Amino acid sequence: MPGNNQDSVSDDATIARVGVKLPPFWKANPALWFVQLEAQFALSGITVDDTKFNHVISAVDSEIMNSVSEIILRAPDIDKYTILKKRLIELHSESEASKIHTLLQGLELDDQRPSQLLTRMRALAGDIVGEPLLKSLWMSRLPNSTQTILAALSDDLAGLATVADKISDFSNHSNINAVHVTPSTSGARVTQLEQQVTQLTTLVDELSSTIRQTRS
Numbered sequence: 001m002p003g004n005n006q007d008s009v010s011d012d013a014t015i016a017r018v019g020v021k022l023p024p025f026w027k028a029n030p031a032l033w034f035v036q037l038e039a040q041f042a043l044s045g046i047t048v049d050d051t052k053f054n055h056v057i058s059a060v061d062s063e064i065m066n067s068v069s070e071i072i073l074r075a076p077d078i079d080k081y082t083i084l085k086k087r088l089i090e091l092h093s094e095s096e097a098s099k100i101h102t103l104l105q106g107l108e109l110d111d112q113r114p115s116q117l118l119t120r121m122r123a124l125a126g127d128i129v130g131e132p133l134l135k136s137l138w139m140s141r142l143p144n145s146t147q148t149i150l151a152a153l154s155d156d157l158a159g160l161a162t163v164a165d166k167i168s169d170f171s172n173h174s175n176i177n178a179v180h181v182t183p184s185t186s187g188a189r190v191t192q193l194e195q196q197v198t199q200l201t202t203l204v205d206e207l208s209s210t211i212r213q214t215r216s
Helices: 002-019 030-044 049-059 062-067 069-073 080-092 096-106 114-125 131-140 144-151 157-180 186-215
Strands: none
Touching: 030 049, 030 080, 049 080, 062 069, 062 080, 069 080, 096 114, 114 131, 114 157, 131 144, 131 157, 144 157, 157 186
């Protein structure tokens, strides 16, 4: 039996040298980094605790290694990978207070699509912020014109995000047209207005269709 276990460790180490592609340690979200790392372990058939532990050590920089030096230098005989993983997540995960602060003050729409902003806010919110408050915080980051339209809808957040994306796409398209089209006559100006009315009509039709789909 001991011989078989040694063979297993040897095989595991051989696979590790060939098959694992180590992602750089992601300090901003260590829990997600471990998900990616363990996917590599699964694909490569790595199951031995020592091998996993050594992979983590080889993937982190000196600053991160120093933060868990007591575990690395005095590694326990069993479950050393699990203990190291737990400690790294504890040390480098954003605190609940910090997440709430970012939700309340630190996020803006900027160049993101509304749905991308919602995804980021939802990740920060986790289980500490309910859906109604998350909706309110998200909508407060959107342009006033978008807020006015969304306020008239009763869709869930996913449906509202889809509508907000369409409004954003239309607004960006209109801004580009305004930059590139310089009417020199009243006739050209009328033509431009007609085009914008047509675009608005199309947008309203698309929004109506989206709303019907999200409610069905």
